[in-house]
Amino acid sequence: MRVLLVEDDATLAEGIARHLRAENFVVDVARNGEDGQHRGDTEALDAVVLDLGLPRKDGIAVLKAWRAAGRAFPVLILTARDGWSDKVDGFKAGADDYLVKPFRVEELVLRLRAMVRRAAGHASARLTCGPLAFDSQLGTFELDGLPLRLTALEWRVLSCLMLRAGHVVERGDLFERVYEGDADVESNSVEVILARLRRKLGVPLIETVRGRGYRLNAPPA
Structure with missing residues (x-):
């Protein structure tokens, strides 16, 4: 399973990527919205973990651009904002799931696996x-x-x-x-x-x- 992680916090991104690789994911990392959008447009991906608060281009704008271009891979958004309106904005832009920081990486793994499985057309785990x-x-x-x-x-x-x-x-x-x-x-x-x-x-x-x-x-x- 190939995952793109778009997160500008280097320490957090390194920790998430290390844990995902230990769970057999192939992980690409982008540190800003422009790079993340480019990778999503050009790489074969099973899922994306997308932070909303990104430099150069925010996560909502990146997600809207992907969906407008027909990119159908599932996207889980990360946000430090716990407001309902931020989650609504994410889902309206095309997100499939979300996690509010701080979170347990084990939960992220489970959510990613579920998204990839559903995207492949399987209801049962x-x-x-x-x-x-x-x-x-x-x-x-x-x-x-x-x-x-x-x-x-x-x-x-x-x-x-x-x-x-x-x-x-x-x-x-x-x-x-x-x-x-x-x-x-x-x-x-x-x-x-x-x-x-x-x-x-x-x-x-x-x-x-x-x-x-x-x-x-x-x-x-």
């Missing part, structure tokens, strides 16, 4: 594909009812495929949701991760669609 189950709120996988141990990169790949089960995920799209922009990786790294996942799953759930990407399918009954 528990997703299944054949013998594979994914609790999108807890971030845990099970295979045949037993916990499935995954590395951070394996988790990112499998969660992306699971949220889009039955649909082709393009290789480039998958790559962007696994690695951060400054990562130094081999061109075949995604294929290496997929090979490891296939061995761990032991059943043919992951299909390679030539020239397009990959798809997670339930095995025939």
Whole structure:
């Protein structure tokens, strides 16, 4: 899951980003509204965490610009303002959720996971594909009812495929949701991760669609 964090407080942004990465999110950070808007316009994102009080361009203006341009990714706004009118302004601009500072990062993680899951079209937090189950709120996988141990990169790949089960995920799209922009990786790294996942799953759930990407399918009954 790739998240853009737009927050001008360097200490807060560093702390949030560190915690999200520990929860297997890929995190991009922007420190002002102009940079944040540009990243939202040009990067493949699953969700955005957007502070309202930003330099150069405030969060409401950034959010309105994204929505006017057809950017549909879910947005959670952060605000130090506890007034109802500020929350209303955020929702009118196109926000999906909000948190008032100070907040617990654990709650932010849960809200982000819920937003990403709903944006992918899933009402239930528990997703299944054949013998594979994914609790999108807890971030845990099970295979045949037993916990499935995954590395951070394996988790990112499998969660992306699971949220889009039955649909082709393009290789480039998958790559962007696994690695951060400054990562130094081999061109075949995604294929290496997929090979490891296939061995761990032991059943043919992951299909390679030539020239397009990959798809997670339930095995025939």
